[in-house]
Amino acid sequence: MAGINAHNRVHGREPFILKRSEAYIGVLIDDLVNKGTDEPYRMFTSRAEHRILLRQDNADLRLTPLGYALGLASEERMELVRAKERQTTEVVDTLKSFAIEPAEINGLLTELGSATITEKTRAINLLRRPNIELATLTGVLPGLTLALAPYGPEALEQAVILVKYETYIEKENQQAIRAAELENFVIQGRLDYKAMPALSHEAREKLLRVQPETIGQAARISGVSPADISVLMVYLGR
DSSP states (O other), rough: OOOHHHHHHHTSSSOOOOOOOTTHHHHHEEEEEEEOSSSSOOGGGOOOTTTTTTTTTTTHHHHHHHHHHHHHHOHHHHHHHHHHHHHHHHHHHHHHHOOOOOOHHHHHHHHTTTOOOOOOOHHHHHSSTTTHHHHHHHTTOOHHHHHHHHHHHHHHHHHHHHHTTHHHHHHHHHHHHHHHHHHHOTTTTTOOGGOTTTHHHHHHHHEEEEOBBBBBHHHTTTTTTHHHHHHHHHHHHH
């Protein structure tokens, strides 16, 4: 699916522009083109509002389909990404279905200072606990070790990250979608920046001077941070 979407973007069905939620270079280019700079620009991760999505572990999943559609990544490389995606999904499904009896795990939970269970539970529920890693579970559950044996370390790592940070990743995805929807959302004349104490002093000053027409334009004003944009979105009820 990612490959199909990338192909559509590259071949004109969507503008081929790396988004701020897709790559750090997308953030860098967007800042340089739209915000402008009065001094040398350095790429700080703090400039990216979607850092949870722009992780090192998923860089291949984010960018290889685009590189493949442009002819920059080989079929072999693309197949490795497809395999990682498939395996990650299968690992998560295995964790969702693998049942654990209290007698199998309560000894370990007590040792770790984690709450014991009173009825059968799924491996994914225990993995969501902050003090339990996948290796912790496989160390005492031979059946789980056997079930995960076919999968490589990258797929296992990706699956664990998706499970442990599922809520945060989903929230970040929703914020990215919402930001895209608000790109052309008209705000001129609708907001009283002086009545927003949560705005930074610099942002309030710049917004009053520029009077941006849209959220997208406001986001590109130098001195208006992602946090300030979030404040505007709250006041807009979005």
